[in-house]
Amino acid sequence: MRICPLLPLVVWVLSYGSCTFSACAQKIPAIIDTDIGTFIDDSFALALALQMPEFDIRLIVTASHDTVGRARVAAKHLTLVGADHIPLGIGVATDNQTGPLFSWAADFDLSGYAGGVHKDGVKAMQEAIYACNGTPVALIEIGPHTNVRALLDRFPHVQQKVRVTVMGGSVVPGIRLPWGPVTPVNTTNEKEDPLSAQALVHAQWAEPPRFAPVETTIQVAIKGALWQELQQSKNFAVQVLLECYMHWWNESRTGSWITTGEANSLDPTRESAILWDAEAVHLAATTQWLTLTELNVDFDNWGHTVVSPDNSSSGRRAWFALNWTDQGLGPNLDGGRDSFLQHMISLLLASQSWSPAEFGSAPTPSEEVVHV
Numbered sequence: 290m291r292i293c294p295l296l297p298l299v300v301w302v303l304s305y306g307s308c309t310f311s312a313c314a315q316k317i318p319a320i321i322d323t324d325i326g327t328f329i330d331d332s333f334a335l336a337l338a339l340q341m342p343e344f345d346i347r348l349i350v351t352a353s354h355d356t357v358g359r360a361r362v363a364a365k366h367l368t369l370v371g372a373d374h375i376p377l378g379i380g381v382a383t384d385n386q387t388g389p390l391f392s393w394a395a396d397f398d399l400s401g402y403a404g405g406v407h408k409d410g411v412k413a414m415q416e417a418i419y420a421c422n423g424t425p426v427a428l429i430e431i432g433p434h435t436n437v438r439a440l441l442d443r444f445p446h447v448q449q450k451v452r453v454t455v456m457g458g459s460v461v462p463g464i465r466l467p468w469g470p471v472t473p474v475n476t477t478n479e480k481e482d483p484l485s486a487q488a489l490v491h492a493q494w495a496e497p498p499r500f501a502p503v504e505t506t507i508q509v510a511i512k513g514a515l516w517q518e519l520q521q522s523k524n525f526a527v528q529v530l531l532e533c534y535m536h537w538w539n540e541s542r543t544g545s546w547i548t549t550g551e552a553n554s555l556d557p558t559r560e561s562a563i564l565w566d567a568e569a570v571h572l573a574a575t576t577q578w579l580t581l582t583e584l585n586v587d588f589d590n591w592g593h594t595v596v597s598p599d600n601s602s603s604g605r606r607a608w609f610a611l612n613w614t615d616q617g618l619g620p621n622l623d624g625g626r627d628s629f630l631q632h633m634i635s636l637l638l639a640s641q642s643w644s645p646a647e648f649g650s651a652p653t654p655s656e657e658v659v660h661v
């Protein structure tokens with residue numbers, strides 16, 4: 290096994306505890322790099338990000354496989370919930386493989402998307418970063434990191450202007466995923482493009498990257514009373530999200546997708562899928578309810594997380610959210626995970642249709658907006 294069981298790690302509860310970036314600035318300018326359309330957690334993560342008051346989302350860029358099809362999924366979702374002022378970028382396509390949610394958006398005319406679609410999504414990332422005039426941009430990596438590698442190759446000077454938060458990484462052994470594999474595993478985000486995962490950890494970002502790894506993200510699923518609250522909500526944005534979930538579940542079960550095993554393990558009347566990416570969105574704004582561990586990490590050529598001793602020069606520093614805090618919000622909540630879930634549900638249930646002004650000023654980068 291290439292992964293050492295947590296060798297000499299330095300464990301920290303970060304000195305800034307649950308400090309939010311928003312405590313230091315009005316809003317956090319953010320770019321979301323997503324493979325929406327395959328696993329359903331990206332749709333939940335997007336819905337959560339739209340509701341988080343900490344963020345000013347400047348750009349959503351699509352990652353891996355058919356990135357135009359993914360942009361269509363994002364565009365339809367954003368349009369339905371009234372967030373179609375946010376520009377979209379087409380990321381680096383790796384092939385024409387689609388996902389089970391693509392057919393949900395097949396009726397959407399991407400050329401008519403109100404926020405504009407940048408054909409060169411990587412260039413749009415660079416322009417969105419520079420438009421923030423030195424304010425660090427939160428780059429939320431909830432898909433394979435192909436776009437990041439292209440960004441670093443083409444625009445290396447952006448590194449110090451960006452903080453990166455990643456869904457990915459797996460270091461603790463013995464955690465069984467619902468559809469069979471046991472950790473440590475190489476998550477999709479690293480397995481799909483290991484070279485880009487390596488580029489991400491070796492870059493000189495404004496601060497060491499934060500990872501929302503399997504250890505805590507596997508616990509992010511909505512069940513029981515919280516799920517029923519969502520199911521019974523008349524909130525339109527919630528209904529859009531649940532429509533996506535049901536379409537994804539039905540399509541995943543009837544086709545032969547990478548998501549079929551997961552969908553077969555789920556009862557959508559009782560539970561969400563595991564919302565891996567939602568934790569990464571949260572972690573991009575705040576460490577609240579999570580305990581971060583400093584690791585010296587790299588990824589091998591199959592996307593497995595490799596942990597090296599602290600004094601090794603072979604890895605790079607990163608913060609891994611390996612544990613939820615034990616302290617919850619109240620007597621009925623027994624831990625940070627439950628507090629986070631309650632918080633996420635509260636935000637989703639408060640969804641409204643927004644005007645662009647309520648989202649801050651998502652600027653149109655100087656490059657001509659290209660419709661595809």
Ligand SMILES: [Ca+2]
Pocket residue numbers: 323324325328330331431432566
């Ligand atoms: Ca994802």
